[in-house]
Amino acid sequence: xxxxxxxxxxxxxxxxxxxxxxxxxxxxxxxxxxxxxxxxxxxxxxxxxxxxxxxxxxxxxxxxxxxxxxxxxxxxxxxxxxxxxxxxxxxxxxxxxxxxxxxxxxxxxxxxxxxxxxxxxxxxxxxxxxxxxxxxxxxxxxxxxxxxxxxxxxxxxxxxxxxxxxxxxxxxxxxxxxxxxxxx
Numbered sequence: 001x002x003x004x005x006x007x008x009x010x011x012x013x014x015x016x017x018x019x020x021x022x023x024x025x026x027x028x029x030x031x032x033x034x035x036x037x038x039x040x041x042x043x044x045x046x047x048x049x050x051x052x053x054x055x056x057x058x059x060x061x062x063x064x065x066x067x068x069x070x071x072x073x074x075x076x077x078x079x080x081x082x083x084x085x086x087x088x089x090x091x092x093x094x095x096x097x098x099x100x101x102x103x104x105x106x107x108x109x110x111x112x113x114x115x116x117x118x119x120x121x122x123x124x125x126x127x128x129x130x131x132x133x134x135x136x137x138x139x140x141x142x143x144x145x146x147x148x149x150x151x152x153x154x155x156x157x158x159x160x161x162x163x164x165x166x167x168x169x170x171x172x173x174x175x176x177x178x179x180x181x182x183x184x
Contacts, residue, residue: 005065005066008061008063008064009064009103010035010062010102012101014058015093016143017164019082022167022168022171024149025171028069029063029069031063032061033061035142037137052096057097059103075102079120081167083126084126102117104134105137
């Protein structure tokens, strides 16, 4: 695989720690970077984004090999791994920074995002209407270094230990055939 073969997509599904940890287990995911997108504040800090005043969502920039994991399949998994029906909220995390969002890069990703959102809605995967924002990525601001691989480095954090293991268990249960083979 060459570096040119990789693709990136920026996804917001609540807390970026909660999206990064399960996506890390997918075969074809080559990199994950927590950050901020969709707002109006340049170089935002975590504290600024948490205030809800920057307009940014907590996001994860997913770098993936489309030969191994298509953009459409990544989005199908994304729509199952968080609740895309709650406006500006995931569980107890409330605010625009926790919104469900897909920030696309190019017309192909845009078309795929709308097609998969419609597919998930029509299949009634969720009983309520989907509220996932689909918007062009205007800028991705990397989060502070301590957010990278946060759950793996902080498994005892009470928030993480309560919220993330069920998401990882769901990933392993629903997408077993898509996971990185750790046996070899």
